[in-house]
Amino acid sequence: MSGFGTWIIWRSAPHEIMNVMASEGSHDQRLSLRLLRTTIPLGIMTASLLYIVGLDTGWILIAFALFLVPVGAISLISDRHVTKKDVEFSTFLRSTGGMASSTGTTLKEALTKIDLTSFPALEPDINRLSTRLQALVEPEICWRKFAQETGSRLISDVISIFYRGIRIGGDPERVGFLCSLFVAKTTQLRAKRRLTSGTFSGLAAVMQVVVSGLMVFVLSIVQNFAELVKTLMPTGEGTQTDMSIGMADFSAGELQFLAMITLMMIIVLATVSALASIATDGGYKLKVALFLAVTTFVSGVCYLVVPPLVDSILKA
Numbered sequence: 001m002s003g004f005g006t007w008i009i010w011r012s013a014p015h016e017i018m019n020v021m022a023s024e025g026s027h028d029q030r031l032s033l034r035l036l037r038t039t040i041p042l043g044i045m046t047a048s049l050l051y052i053v054g055l056d057t058g059w060i061l062i063a064f065a066l067f068l069v070p071v072g073a074i075s076l077i078s079d080r081h082v083t084k085k086d087v088e089f090s091t092f093l094r095s096t097g098g099m100a101s102s103t104g105t106t107l108k109e110a111l112t113k114i115d116l117t118s119f120p121a122l123e124p125d126i127n128r129l130s131t132r133l134q135a136l137v138e139p140e141i142c143w144r145k146f147a148q149e150t151g152s153r154l155i156s157d158v159i160s161i162f163y164r165g166i167r168i169g170g171d172p173e174r175v176g177f178l179c180s181l182f183v184a185k186t187t188q189l190r191a192k193r194r195l196t197s198g199t200f201s202g203l204a205a206v207m208q209v210v211v212s213g214l215m216v217f218v219l220s221i222v223q224n225f226a227e228l229v230k231t232l233m234p235t236g237e238g239t240q241t242d243m244s245i246g247m248a249d250f251s252a253g254e255l256q257f258l259a260m261i262t263l264m265m266i267i268v269l270a271t272v273s274a275l276a277s278i279a280t281d282g283g284y285k286l287k288v289a290l291f292l293a294v295t296t297f298v299s300g301v302c303y304l305v306v307p308p309l310v311d312s313i314l315k316a
Contacts, residue, residue: 002272010279014193017153019082019284026151028078032286035071040289043067057263058303065297072290079284082152084121086190089155090183092119092126093162097176100166107166108133125150139163158183190282197280201291204273208295212266212302219262220310223255228314266302270295 019025022033047064095118100110111130116123129146133139143163147156158179165175274291281287 002269006272006276006279009276013279013282016282018190018282019079019151020148020153020156022286024148026078026081026149028074028081029151029284029286032071032074032078032284035074036286036289039067039070056303058300061296061300061303065293065300068289068293068296071286072288072293075284075286076290078151079287081121082150082284083187083190083194085125085150086152086154086183086187088119088122089150089152089158090180090187092122093158093176093183094180095176097162097166097172097174097180100176101171101173107163107172108139110172122150154183154186193280193282197277197282200280201277204277204291205294205298208270208273209298209302211269212299213306215262215266216302216306217310219259220307221314222258224310224314226255266299267296270299 019029022029043064043066046067047060050060050063092114095114096107096110099105099114100107103110103113105113108130111126111133116126119126125146128149129142132142132145140163143159144156147159150156162175162179165179166172271292273295274288277291278285278288
């Protein structure tokens, strides 16, 4: 049912690719991809080792969540950088096109005349673009590489329209204005989406705390009552009893199976919540590692906090 709900969210959310392929994108995107290929296997191996050693389930979940944090943090930083670049890109197009028209020069010369301090996020990328153009590298390759290195799919799509529109004889100021208008409207719509997705992600984290806490709470009650009844039941050879108490009917194997089922359900719910959050966000896909780290971490905290709380209540 949780997976079905996530599928509905994914189908209802606007389908838009906001980033280029991580292997071809910005430095942060390539770094997050490299971290994903190393930290995730290490996290799984560490969690498996801690399970074999017999460490508490809560610490295992927290340890795995900590391995996800670097990937999630770098992905979040990369996503924010791309968002800032998209916002500045609208002004950059308008400024570049206007400068080329007013001075009667090419785009290569216009880039050397505009004030780059107005584009702090895009400034390193623009400097690389200008350097390549001054070095007489093929202009179309330079503009395409510039778009890829920003990491933004929006910039990659619009820069092609902007450059080719001017190349076939369009007025740079007019082409820049129209492209700028499209980018500005797109960034405004994305800002509204981020506001909604941010609220949903917070709600998903809270719901994970509540559901995980309730499941661990019920499991702890069952285990405590089973242990209590086991100590109170008469034992010994020749002792016969017809007493049937619900929680006393659980054997050690059944309690272990119940604990395993509870753990698997919590892990599935944490994964589903993370996927639902990234589906509503629509940003850099590797940011799902951050959402999964949060849901896994709060689940591990529930395993550490709830059982002692139940013990204190029942033994009070």
